[in-house]
Amino acid sequence: MTKESGNPLRVECVVKTFSQGAKKVTALDGVSLEVNKGEFLAIMGASGSGKSTLLHVMAGLTDVDAGSVSVEGQNLAGMSDSALTRFRRAKIGMVFQAFNLLPSLSAEQNVQLPALELPDAAARAERVMQRLGILDRRMHRPDAMSGGEQQRVAIARALIMNPAILLADEPTGSLDSRTGQELCRLLQTLCCEEGRTIILVTHEPRVAMWADRVLVFKDGKTLSQFTPKSGGSAEDVALAYEHALEVGA
Numbered sequence: 001m002t003k004e005s006g007n008p009l010r011v012e013c014v015v016k017t018f019s020q021g022a023k024k025v026t027a028l029d030g031v032s033l034e035v036n037k038g039e040f041l042a043i044m045g046a047s048g049s050g051k052s053t054l055l056h057v058m059a060g061l062t063d064v065d066a067g068s069v070s071v072e073g074q075n076l077a078g079m080s081d082s083a084l085t086r087f088r089r090a091k092i093g094m095v096f097q098a099f100n101l102l103p104s105l106s107a108e109q110n111v112q113l114p115a116l117e118l119p120d121a122a123a124r125a126e127r128v129m130q131r132l133g134i135l136d137r138r139m140h141r142p143d144a145m146s147g148g149e150q151q152r153v154a155i156a157r158a159l160i161m162n163p164a165i166l167l168a169d170e171p172t173g174s175l176d177s178r179t180g181q182e183l184c185r186l187l188q189t190l191c192c193e194e195g196r197t198i199i200l201v202t203h204e205p206r207v208a209m210w211a212d213r214v215l216v217f218k219d220g221k222t223l224s225q226f227t228p229k230s231g232g233s234a235e236d237v238a239l240a241y242e243h244a245l246e247v248g249a
């Protein structure tokens with residue numbers, strides 16, 4: 001395992017190809033990217049452009065064919081499965097569109113899952129659920145909670161190990177517009193107040209507008225990037241995104 005210094009997350013010249021029958025699909029085509037500590041990065045791009053693959057590669061869930069991924073200076077290549085699992089649990093939280101909560105467990109039990117080996121799992125769960133405003137829902141099962149509450153439970157579960165990095169794949173995709181905006185405000189607060197690094201994949205300009213930086217992804221590559229205007233609107237981000245696609249076409 002190689003140690004490097006620098007940013008919490010560094011992707012260098014990553015290539016990832018999948019086989020689809022006889023066909024080869026290049027999902028990532030030489031992607032390089034550095035993410036700063038406490039940065040809120042949004043990744044936008046058309047369906048099939050490679051966004052989720054990039055997120056999975058960053059989490060060490062998908063091997064790369066070439067290139068490297070380093071998290072907090074640690075190159076993920078060459079780590080054993082068990083070491084990678086432990087490392088990921090400590091350093092990276094993940095949130096998905098579909099919440100991925102276990103339906104038979106209460107909110108609190110879902111939140112505690114990654115921390116079960118720790119003696120203070122219950123205290124950790126209480127702290128993080130309080131922080132996310134869902135402590136009063138602790139005994140409820142997912143089907144007794146709204147979509148917004150379920151996603152907060154999923155975020156609490158992702159944060160219980162206090163990871164430096166949160167990766168979110170379309171986290172507002174199953175939420176109504178108002179609840180989605182509340183969730184974006186929460187994610188932004190986690191960056192600003194707690195210095196967490198957040199990388200979020202989205203199709204939606206009204207979600208990307210909360211980010212410090214927007215990466216525009218096309219055909220497995222970074223096409224360009226821009227900084228949303230402070231106090232700007234979703235329309236501004238939509239225009240900047242369309243412009244990036246036109247210029248890069």
Ligand SMILES: Nc1ncnc2c1ncn2[C@@H]1O[C@H](COP(=O)(O)OP(=O)(O)OP(=O)(O)O)[C@@H](O)[C@H]1O
Pocket residue numbers: 018019020025026027045046047048049050051052053054
């Ligand atoms: N496990 C897999 N096996 C085969 N092909 C895959 C696999 N995962 C992704 N792909 C292919 O890789 C390409 C990129 O997929 P990916 O899911 O990363 O795109 P995306 O930008 O996240 O799309 P969407 O916005 O629709 O979720 C697509 O052509 C997809 O079909």
